[in-house]
Amino acid sequence: MxxxxxxxxxxxxxxxxxxxxxxxxxxxxxxxxPPWSWIPRPKHPWLSNEVDGYLAxxxxxxxxxxxxxxxxxxxGSEEPNCSGxxxxxxxxxxxxSSRDDVHYYDFHIIYDSSYRVPVLYFRAYCGDGRxxxxxxxxxxxxxxxxxxxxxxxxxxxxQEEHPYLNRPWYKLHPCGTSECIKLLxxxxxxxxxxxxxxxxxxxxxxxxxxxMVGLGIPYEMxxxxxxx
Numbered sequence: 001m002x003x004x005x006x007x008x009x010x011x012x013x014x015x016x017x018x019x020x021x022x023x024x025x026x027x028x029x030x031x032x033x034p035p036w037s038w039i040p041r042p043k044h045p046w047l048s049n050e051v052d053g054y055l056a057x058x059x060x061x062x063x064x065x066x067x068x069x070x071x072x073x074x075x076g077s078e079e080p081n082c083s084g085x086x087x088x089x090x091x092x093x094x095x096x097s098s099r100d101d102v103h104y105y106d107f108h109i110i111y112d113s114s115y116r117v118p119v120l121y122f123r124a125y126c127g128d129g130r131x132x133x134x135x136x137x138x139x140x141x142x143x144x145x146x147x148x149x150x151x152x153x154x155x156x157x158x159q160e161e162h163p164y165l166n167r168p169w170y171k172l173h174p175c176g177t178s179e180c181i182k183l184l185x186x187x188x189x190x191x192x193x194x195x196x197x198x199x200x201x202x203x204x205x206x207x208x209x210x211x212m213v214g215l216g217i218p219y220e221m222x223x224x225x226x227x228x
Contacts, residue, residue, distance in 0.1 A: 012113070015111045023036035038053050060104065105213070118206075123169045145212045
C-alpha cells in the first residue's frame, strides 16, 4: 500500500485493502457481533466510483435508552436472535429482546471519490421493514450525537441517495474527515508510510464515527490491534 496522504485522505486502492483487513480483524476479534462483509460494486454503466465495492454490516439491533446504547446481531426481521458470549463488549453489547421498540440498522462504509475518504452510510427500519425517519430513531443515538443533531441537524447527518443502491440513506457528512485524520497522524508522520497505515487509518476513523451511531470499536478489537 502507498500509505496515507499528508492531507488526511486515502487512495482508492488503499481503501479496498484496508476495508478487507478491517472486516477480517472485526470477525476474528468479535465473533459475537454482526460481521462486516465486502460487497462487490453493482455493474451499472452509470457508476464511476474508483472502488469496486464497499463494506456492509447489516441487520444489527439497537435499543434506544438513556443508558449506553446496545448493539447486537439479529437473526431475522422479527426479533433479535443472537448467539455467542453475552458479556458486555465496550460500546457494543448483545441484544436479546422481544420488545417492540427494537430498531434494525444497516451500515455501509463507502469510499467517497470527491472527498477521498470513507463515509458511513446507514438506514434504520422496524421489524416489519418500514424505514424509519430521523426523528423516529434519533432516540437510539448516543447523547453527544443527539446534541449535535439539535444544533445542526442537516450538517452532521444528511440524507442522500445511496451511491450504489439508488435509495435514500442517511450518512455522516465527510467534510471534516480528512482534517481529523490529518491531526491524528500529525504526532508521528512516519506512521503514514508504514505498511499498515491505511488499515490504521480506517480503524482510527471508525473509532470516531462509529460511536456517533452507537457502534463503537469493541474492546476485544482494540486489544487485538495492540497485539499485532
